[in-house]
Amino acid sequence: MKAPKHANVALFIPFNGCPHRCSFCDQRSITGKAYQPTPDDVRSAIETALDSLKENSVHSEIAFFGGSFTAIDRKYMRSLLGAAALYIDRFKGIRISTRPDCIDEEILSLLKTYHVTAIELGAQSMDDTVLLKNDRGHSAADVRRASALIKRHCFELGLQMMTGLYGSTPESDAATAKAFIELHPDTVRIYPTIVMKGTRLGELYEEGTYQPQSLNSAVELCAKLIELFTANGVRVIRVGLHDSESLKENRLAGPYHPAFRELCESRIMLEKAVTLLRNKEKGKYTLRVHPKCRSKMTGNQKANLVALRERGYEIAMIEDERISDLDVEIV
Numbered sequence: 283m284k285a286p287k288h289a290n291v292a293l294f295i296p297f298n299g300c301p302h303r304c305s306f307c308d309q310r311s312i313t314g315k316a317y318q319p320t321p322d323d324v325r326s327a328i329e330t331a332l333d334s335l336k337e338n339s340v341h342s343e344i345a346f347f348g349g350s351f352t353a354i355d356r357k358y359m360r361s362l363l364g365a366a367a368l369y370i371d372r373f374k375g376i377r378i379s380t381r382p383d384c385i386d387e388e389i390l391s392l393l394k395t396y397h398v399t400a401i402e403l404g405a406q407s408m409d410d411t412v413l414l415k416n417d418r419g420h421s422a423a424d425v426r427r428a429s430a431l432i433k434r435h436c437f438e439l440g441l442q443m444m445t446g447l448y449g450s451t452p453e454s455d456a457a458t459a460k461a462f463i464e465l466h467p468d469t470v471r472i473y474p475t476i477v478m479k480g481t482r483l484g485e486l487y488e489e490g491t492y493q494p495q496s497l498n499s500a501v502e503l504c505a506k507l508i509e510l511f512t513a514n515g516v517r518v519i520r521v522g523l524h525d526s527e528s529l530k531e532n533r534l535a536g537p538y539h540p541a542f543r544e545l546c547e548s549r550i551m552l553e554k555a556v557t558l559l560r561n562k563e564k565g566k567y568t569l570r571v572h573p574k575c576r577s578k579m580t581g582n583q584k585a586n587l588v589a590l591r592e593r594g595y596e597i598a599m600i601e602d603e604r605i606s607d608l609d610v611e612i613v
């Protein structure tokens with residue numbers, strides 16, 4: 283059976299509600315939009331989406347991203363939510379993203395009134411030194427407090443983290459992932475830090491104070507984080523920034539790749555194959571993979587097959603629908 287078509291109706295409110303600018307953030311470039319949507323824009327985006335999604339819309343969400351939704355002007359917030367709520371019966375729910383220090387009982391009650399179902403917190407790190415160095419203006423304790431409130435009010439909880447922030451290490455990033463798991467989020471997003479023009483991080487990079495992760499080290503770390511979250515029952519719904527023209531134009535440095543998640547999943551499959559073959563004699567082997575994972579096992583420009591060949595293993599593959607996503611077996 284074909285999976286239902288799932289595409290969120292995403293509306294961006296760049297920087298709206300943000301008390302200041304975080305070191306790395308240039309929302310206008312990241313989302314490709316500077317304009318703030320009106321309730322009419324919300325209606326028209328939803329109507330357009332309904333035209334193409336048809337009955338599949340019930341698997342999709344109406345989402346407000348790109349700023350600190352719970353801190354925007356209340357009248358404006360109500361007008362956007364009011365426009366979205368009119369269509370709630372045709373969608374899975376309404377999703378918003380915000381800061382951990384902009385959540386309290388009162389705002390959660392208001393969001394419930396408008397049928398908001400999922401709240402994502404831009405937590406970014408659970409290391410207070412990293413948060414301070416990146417001008418986040420909140421603490422790890424704020425993330426814990428807000429997460430507990432969101433869960434208590436029965437919203438779906440999403441947590442967003444960044445790797446390679448100014449002052450972070452792979453160990454502190456892994457510690458952030460473990461601290462997230464203790465908060466029992468339903469979903470996470472993982473974003474390797476990209477250095478954008480016009481940000482304080484950009485200045486730190488240009489003066490040589492900040493060095494971003496290489497693509498290879500970001501892939502290595504994020505592959506481990508995906509495995510850690512998945513093993514603990516947390517759905518990883520995004521890895522790496524969306525591809526956009528303005529992101530390409532305004533990126534100064536950092537581990538950007540348009541298919542970043544695919545690179546990470548490919549690395550996961552390589553590690554599984556290496557573990558399976560570790561105690562085997564060098565030679566020819568056939569690996570069994572799910573049909574949709576053949577290209578991931580092969581790797582970008584055959585990188586995985588080359589890496590295995592260098593270890594002495596010539597690999598053929600067969601596809602098997604019964605094997606799980608990203609799993610590998612020796613035939």
Ligand code: SF4
Pocket residue numbers: 297300301302303304307308309348349350381404
């Ligand atoms: S709170 Fe989020 S959207 Fe606002 S400046 Fe910071 S990272 Fe950007």
